Amino acid sequence: MSGPSTYEPKSGFTRWLDRRLPILRLSHDSFVAFPTPRNINYWWTFGAMLSLCLVVQIVSGIVLAMHYQPNIHDAFASVQRIQRDVPYGWLIQGIHAVGASMFFLAAYVHMFRGLYYGSYKAPREVLWILGCLIYALMIATGFLGYTLPWGQMSFWGATVITNILGAIPFVGESIQVWIRGGGAIDQPTLNRFFSLHYLLPFVIAGVVVLHVWALHEVGQNNPTGVEPKTKDDTVPFTPYATIKDLFATSLFMLLFAVFVFFMPRALGDPANFIPANPVQTPNEIFPEWYLLPFYAILRAFDFNIGPIDSRTAGVLAMFASIGVLFILPWLDTSRVRSMRYRPAAKQFFFIFVVVAILLGWCGHQNPGTTLAKGGQFSATLNWVTGGQSATSQIVAPSAPEFQATSDAAEAQARAQGAAMTSVTREGSVRATLIAVTGGTRQTHTFTADNADDLEAQITAAKAHIGGSAPFVQVIRNTPFLFTVTRFAQLLTFYYFLFFLVILPILGLRETPNRVPDTIAKPVLGETQGAS
Amino acid sequence: MLRGIAIAAVASAALFAGVALAANEAEPPEAYPFSFNGPLGSYDMAAVQRGFQVYSQVCSTCHSMEHLAYRNLGEPGGPFAEYRVRNHETGEMEARVGLPAGEHGEYVDVVNNPYVRAIAAGFQVPDIDEATGEATQRPARISDHFRKPFANEFAARAANNGALPPDLSVITSAREGGAAYVRSLLLGYTGEQRGMQYVNNHFAGRLISMPPPLAADGLVTYSDGTPSTREQMATDVASYLQWAADPHMEERKAMGVQVLAFLLVLSGLLYLAYKAVWRGQSH
Known part of the structure; x- marks a missing residue:
């Protein structure tokens, strides 16, 4: 794709250097002469923004590391010192914290771009996999960095995530202790998280070099998904792509600046301004916004799958949801790259985008929150006033026979004229039976919009009935509840359906649109993409 | 029987009042x-x-x-920061504490700020007596934390x-x-x-x-x-x-505000440059 080098050293020094270290030749071929498809649109400018983000994070991070103290007693205060006393510390810290969010924002757009235009298909599989690797490293780095301010979310986020690692089959517990540096999150954890948070960005930088290398080997994809056929289909990277990237990156920096200067705390959780307290769990523990979809997938598994318990299933699903991206080049069977010419796939893709965003929304809700319900909560209270109550003991021969024994005892009491009976179990085989005879049987049914209101009504009613009845029988009816967890389960199902079923089958069955003739020929005169 | 009905009625009434408690x-x-x-x-x-x-x-x-720290009160932008502001009638420089938004003045370094020094001195903070090594209390200095x-x-x-x-x-x-x-x-x-x-x-x-x-x-x-x-x-x-x-x-x-203004102008110029570079190129 790159073809023979067109670099010609101009001066004596560059000729001398070119024979010894052809670094200027490499730069010229990679960033100046590199042929770029004419028709790439603004969705192709996010690579430049991501490079900028990586540099900004590394530079601001190095400065922060000069002032930050990775010590559980001093970390929170040292971040406050950076904010208050370090010259422009508030700016550097703000850029670093907002920068993490901007990095992920750009990465997500970049990934959805690749997904839509089929940039993962041959010959770009390795390019895509390297990108996935960078993304996985970004997740690890972002998580480690969020721990460092040592606020409540830092501490409890680290606790939840390391607990998750403990659920990995066979090796989980060893990994958990190894990563924490002990049984619980403590000083050794913070020390190694700081060390790794400083290390991983340079690993990312290394993989980025491979990513760019692979890109320059196979060339850029373009919105049509059809490879450029002649030299006329491409323009040199500089100045054409360079200036377009600069313009788009400038707009991106505008958004970046809006957050840094006008709402630096909007993307964080207020709870992280409370110093970490190992004995006080916050009401709700959330990761940062960019990890919420995976958090929702983790929590969607509230049921066991055969021998796999719900926690392990959630962890496996969470890792699988990222892992599936790595094998995407072999899951999508369609030979057509761009979804521009795949009307059916395009619809499934847009549903996928919405699903991913909704998963993020679910990740920030209380999993038990009811979104819709099939009816009202109701309870029926039965009690007897003014009767005689008799207490007797039930002893079953063995625990498995308890239910039958107690049912028989109740039936017998009722046959003897008891209006109501109650069994209070006191062990595996023993129970107390209260039977009420005579009196007036009372009943009341009430409804409520939620379980809390219903319980409050039951408690209030019981208090009013008080001692006038020996006991009150409560029959609760819970309607079908469509909770956040149920919703997340549906969304998780689609997430995996899209990759594992829709893309493989659709590629074999769909009829793609015909690629316009103009694209089969040199593209001059065609007016697609941005302008 | 009547008592039972009465209790049932009271209980029902309580049910509807109970909602507010929840x-x-x-x-x-x-x-x-x-x-x-x-x-x-x-x-x-x-x-x-x-x-x-x-x-x-x-x-x-x-x-x-x-x-x-007490010094934070008198640092630029702090509520007790001292500024020298020119009185427009007399032309004299006057001390102002906590500059109202929109006014300009010459900032007086916090170490020379008598107000912050006085505020700090009003608080007793724990220290170690250097002569005896015993715990003691002394008036706060501006470098002390609250x-x-x-x-x-x-x-x-x-x-x-x-x-x-x-x-x-x-x-x-x-x-x-x-x-x-x-x-x-x-x-x-x-x-x-x-x-x-x-x-x-x-x-x-x-x-x-x-x-x-x-x-x-x-x-x-x-x-x-x-x-x-x-x-x-x-x-x-x-x-x-x-x-x-x-x-x-x-x-x-x-x-x-300055950064956004700069970036807006930069974006405008880059857009024009982009248009100029791509002029005559179909894409």
């Missing part, structure tokens, strides 16, 4: 038009100064602000029925709703008490261990003569706590 979720904070709201808002320094007075005389009995009301967490809990008064350095950042939440909370007491707790409609669970701190008007006598109603004190101390949590806000917003 709602113990906090009321959202009441919106308040603080001067620092919005992208261009700045601090009302007179309110921040009064708020510091409320903090010193009321809140600081129980609440520490360990991340603040005096802590309790020596440690245990002392704080012991003095507060087991509850720990939170540090207030970043309280407006640490609570959903920020300064408006703090203001609402201070005014949210209903006057009821349950055991050692107080009913407060703006607190999660509606029961708070903190006794009403601003129980009556006139609790503090403002040095600038502003009438110290409960609302006034709550608003002022919320403004002060917002400044304490975000002391560089004014500098940040001012720089933000």
Whole structure:
């Protein structure tokens, strides 16, 4: 794709250097002469923004590391010192914290771009996999960095995530202790998280070099998904792509600046301004916004799958949801790259985008929150006033026979004229039976919009009935509840359906649109993409 | 029989009254038009100064602000920062404390600021007597951090029925709703008490261990003569706590306006450059 080098050293020094270290030749071929498809649109400018983000994070991070103290007693205060006393510390810290969010924002757009235009298909599989690797490293780095301010979310986020690692089959517990540096999150954890948070960005930088290398080997994809056929289909990277990237990156920096200067705390959780307290769990523990979809997938598994318990299933699903991206080049069977010419796939893709965003929304809700319900909560209270109550003991021969024994005892009491009976179990085989005879049987049914209101009504009613009845029988009816967890389960199902079923089958069955003739020929005169 | 029916009737009536008891979720904070709201808002320094007075005389009995030092009060943008401002009538340079937004003056370094020095000297902080090695108390210097009301967490809990008064350095950042939440909370007491707790409609669970701190008007006598109603004190101390949590806000917003203006011009120029480079190229 790159073809023979067109670099010609101009001066004596560059000729001398070119024979010894052809670094200027490499730069010229990679960033100046590199042929770029004419028709790439603004969705192709996010690579430049991501490079900028990586540099900004590394530079601001190095400065922060000069002032930050990775010590559980001093970390929170040292971040406050950076904010208050370090010259422009508030700016550097703000850029670093907002920068993490901007990095992920750009990465997500970049990934959805690749997904839509089929940039993962041959010959770009390795390019895509390297990108996935960078993304996985970004997740690890972002998580480690969020721990460092040592606020409540830092501490409890680290606790939840390391607990998750403990659920990995066979090796989980060893990994958990190894990563924490002990049984619980403590000083050794913070020390190694700081060390790794400083290390991983340079690993990312290394993989980025491979990513760019692979890109320059196979060339850029373009919105049509059809490879450029002649030299006329491409323009040199500089100045054409360079200036377009600069313009788009400038707009991106505008958004970046809006957050840094006008709402630096909007993307964080207020709870992280409370110093970490190992004995006080916050009401709700959330990761940062960019990890919420995976958090929702983790929590969607509230049921066991055969021998796999719900926690392990959630962890496996969470890792699988990222892992599936790595094998995407072999899951999508369609030979057509761009979804521009795949009307059916395009619809499934847009549903996928919405699903991913909704998963993020679910990740920030209380999993038990009811979104819709099939009816009202109701309870029926039965009690007897003014009767005689008799207490007797039930002893079953063995625990498995308890239910039958107690049912028989109740039936017998009722046959003897008891209006109501109650069994209070006191062990595996023993129970107390209260039977009420005579009196007036009372009943009341009430409804409520939620379980809390219903319980409050039951408690209030019981208090009013008080001692006038020996006991009150409560029959609760819970309607079908469509909770956040149920919703997340549906969304998780689609997430995996899209990759594992829709893309493989659709590629074999769909009829793609015909690629316009103009694209089969040199593209001059065609007016697609941005302008 | 009649008794049974009566009880059933009472029970039914109670059911419908019972609903109100169940709602113990906090009321959202009441919106308040603080001067620092919005992208261009700045601090009302007179309110921040009064708020510091409320903090010193009321809140600081129980609440520490360990991340603040007395010198912070007199640093640029602080409520007691001293500026030399020219009097337009006499042409003389006069001292001004806490520069009102929009005015310009020459900043006086905090080490030469008599107001902050006097504020610090009014507090006794623990130290070690260098002659004897014994623990001692001395008047605070401007480099000292705010005096802590309790020596440690245990002392704080012991003095507060087991509850720990939170540090207030970043309280407006640490609570959903920020300064408006703090203001609402201070005014949210209903006057009821349950055991050692107080009913407060703006607190999660509606029961708070903190006794009403601003129980009556006139609790503090403002040095600038502003009438110290409960609302006034709550608003002022919320403004002060917002400044304490975000002391560089004014500098940040001012720089933000410049950065955005620069980036807008840069984006415009880059767009024109982009158009110029691509002119005549089909794409």
